[in-house]
């Protein structure tokens with residue numbers, strides 16, 4: 001009986017650990033969907049593994065990004081939400097860029113578990129090819 005209880009606790013602890021973020025902080029608030037502005041509508045992306053995507057920006061970035069005024073100010077945060085469904089209802093993951101001087105890049109799971117953060121070369125290489133838009137890529 002004692003052994004069973006121990007095993008149960010072990011299973012509970014192991015199963016709950018994926019919600020931790022590995023110590024890497026999010027570049028954006030987890031409630032951004034309600035606090036940021038929607039700046040690009042739901043559309044099919046061929047860049048991010050054939051997902052339907054939408055883009056949100058914080059207050060610092062929103063107007064400049066909407067009006068194509070580059071470079072965006074320091075403190076800008078852009079979050080692209082990836083979805084499998086064409087109405088962009090259920091998030092399956094996020095990619096974000098935050099301008100702390102240079103852009104910092106991040107990829108997270110749908111539960112905001114951080115997958116990778118930093119000056120990620122794969123992100124930068126592709127975004128550099130999008131034209132003269134301060135490394136942003138999404139057409140209005």
Ligand code: HEC
Nearest residue numbers: 045047078080095096097105106107122123126136137138
């Ligand atoms: C193969 C090219 C490619 C790679 C690699 C790529 N992106 Fe993108 N990204 C795009 C394109 C194209 C868009 C425009 C929207 C779309 O079509 O998906 C975009 C849009 C975005 C946006 C919305 C803001 C904007 O307009 O640029 C963010 C945020 C973003 N990507 C983050 C990332 C991060 C973080 C990574 C690396 C983990 C990454 N991207 C890797 C091509 C790429």
